[in-house]
Amino acid sequence: MDLIRVVVYALALVGFVAVVLGLLSIGRSIKWCPAEGCSVQGSIEAISSSLATIFAFAAVVVALQALRVQRNASEAELRAYIFLDRAEYVSTTDSIEIALRNCGGTPALNLDIVLDLQLVEDRESELEVSFDCAYPFGAIGPDKYQTLDWPEVCSKRSADLEHLHSKSKHICVAGWIAYDDIFGVRHRLKVQTALTSDGKEFRKKLDIIRQVNETPALGAAAAVAS
Structure with missing residues (x-):
């Protein structure tokens, strides 16, 4: 450089x-x-x-x-770069935590965080996430984090625990995060993660199925349609 x-x-x-x-x-x-x-x-x-x-x-x-x-x-x-820094299952609180990090040198502005937790059979297929699951957020500064969590992950799905441990069903957190950089360009990060099991217990770290940055970001209507 x-x-x-x-x-x-x-x-x-x-x-x-x-x-x-x-x-x-x-x-x-x-x-x-x-x-x-x-x-x-x-x-x-x-x-x-x-x-x-x-x-x-x-x-x-x-x-x-x-x-x-x-x-x-x-x-x-x-410019700002938003990435999925951490996706973990916390057994003590029965919750999934997702941490987003801005790896860029300037703030990420006007965030729309659209993530949803779903129970699916095919964890590789791209999940459709409704804009109703949006979490509007102001900004994430350079080298700063924003954490989201979903409580009662397994207790709400006790009937499916056998399928989850046998891997015939999967708990996935998927969606996208749209944000502006300070130069006025809209970006979008698409992510999909999956909770995994060793057959008896769930592993702490979720598998990252995909993490893709798109520029320019799609509009909300286009994102929902996709």
């Missing part, structure tokens, strides 16, 4: 010098042939001046493109 910055700044400096030279060359009136006739030296000067103008504007285009690349790289380096 430091090497990229050096190259970009060098190109920008070249572009600035080229602009100055271009303006100076434009300011000079170019006479291809004086009234008394053309000379070899005059023709060379005129051609050189024209080429300098062309190269100056070409350098400006290159410099602007380099600055655009630098801006995009800076935004990518600084």
Whole structure:
């Protein structure tokens, strides 16, 4: 990244010098042939001046493109990145805890956390989550966490415990988290996790079935429809 910055700044400096030279060359009136006739030296000067103008504007285009690349790289380096940091089953409280983390350098804003706990037979299939399960949230700062929990996970599903331990049914927490970065771009993280069992007891860590970042984020209506 430091090497990229050096190259970009060098190109920008070249572009600035080229602009100055271009303006100076434009300011000079170019006479291809004086009234008394053309000379070899005059023709060379005129051609050189024209080429300098062309190269100056070409350098400006290159410099602007380099600055655009630098801006995009800076935004990518600084923007918010929301990831699923932890998904655990806490046996003492019979609850599932999901922790979201902002790994970026700036806050994630205007969050819509849409997650739901479901009992399913196929834990690999993508679950449909209603927007009714949304948890609007203001912001998550850089390197900060937001934790959600679902209580009474097993006690509410005692009739299905045998199926859960035999893995013919699964408890999944799935959905998506939409958020804005400080540059005004909307992002969406899709996640799906599953509670697993060793046959007798549930493991602490949930399996992460999928975790996918999408940009730009889909609208609420499109997300529900999908």
